Amino acid sequence: MLIRRLLLCLVAVLALSGCGTVPVYKVHYRLLEDQTGQMPAGNTLLLPLDIKVKEMTTGGITEVVPAWTDTAVDNFNTSIGRSKTALFLDLVRLESTTLTTQESQLLDQHLALNETVVGSAIGVTGILGGAAWSHKSEHFDYSIGPGLSFLIAKTGADKALVLTGEDVRSSSGRKAAFIALAMFGVGIPLGHTVTVADIIDLRSGDILWMNYHVSMADIGYLTPDHTDEILQALFKDYPGVEQYREWLSSKK
Numbered sequence: 001m002l003i004r005r006l007l008l009c010l011v012a013v014l015a016l017s018g019c020g021t022v023p024v025y026k027v028h029y030r031l032l033e034d035q036t037g038q039m040p041a042g043n044t045l046l047l048p049l050d051i052k053v054k055e056m057t058t059g060g061i062t063e064v065v066p067a068w069t070d071t072a073v074d075n076f077n078t079s080i081g082r083s084k085t086a087l088f089l090d091l092v093r094l095e096s097t098t099l100t101t102q103e104s105q106l107l108d109q110h111l112a113l114n115e116t117v118v119g120s121a122i123g124v125t126g127i128l129g130g131a132a133w134s135h136k137s138e139h140f141d142y143s144i145g146p147g148l149s150f151l152i153a154k155t156g157a158d159k160a161l162v163l164t165g166e167d168v169r170s171s172s173g174r175k176a177a178f179i180a181l182a183m184f185g186v187g188i189p190l191g192h193t194v195t196v197a198d199i200i201d202l203r204s205g206d207i208l209w210m211n212y213h214v215s216m217a218d219i220g221y222l223t224p225d226h227t228d229e230i231l232q233a234l235f236k237d238y239p240g241v242e243q244y245r246e247w248l249s250s251k252k
Contacts, residue, residue: 023244025209027140044088048096052072106147143206149202211238
């Protein structure tokens with residue numbers, strides 16, 4: 001998936017880089033121009049989680065482990081429900097039974113589009129984008145279009161939360177290979193977690209806010225405390241409009 005491929009590249013870059021001056025999270029220019037600097041006041045719709053846990057073999061091949069994935073989804077749902085942040089106080093969960101077949105297909109199509117758009121946004125506004133793409137951070141204007149606006153009448157929400165991620169864990173064989181190769185000064189990755197969150201305006205499709213969290217094997221989805229930690233890290237500065245305005249002002 002595009003988000004994951006981009007973030008895997010970022011893992012290597014972040015390991016070699018200091019903290020950049022550009023905020024990691026991004027805020028749509030509409031919020032920056034709005035005097036209140038607040039998210040739309042209505043409810044937030046939680047869209048279906050795209051969370052997977054994979055096992056990496058000795059040779060580096062990854063495969064989804066369904067039982068681990070089910071546990072991870074349960075952990076995230078519990079962490080979201082347990083959260084006391086302002087974002088989750090107004091959270092509405094989407095019941096798939098309320099959607100027609102056509103609406104379900106439309107939702108799936110827009111979730112796939114969202115992944116592509118957010119993946120592109122991360123690629124060009126992050127460390128890998130460089131100075132040539134800095135204008136996209138300064139005027140963040142990504143959108144997936146108004147195709148999900150039908151969910152407003154269905155749920156009463158005016159914005160939606162999308163959460164995507166993968167947890168790659170090493171098999172026992174790969175862990176053994178890591179130890180053996182380390183004796184010869186050779187290192188191989190043992191795994192990672194990559195988690196992306198974004199908020200979509202259901203009326204316009206504008207991506208109002210996005211952020212990501214990357215960890216190298218020390219935090220995983222199978223531990224409830226870790227999913228709590230990931231969510232807290234993702235939304236620590238949410239929506240961070242004033243901080244973003246200060247960063248823009250510093251560039252003038």
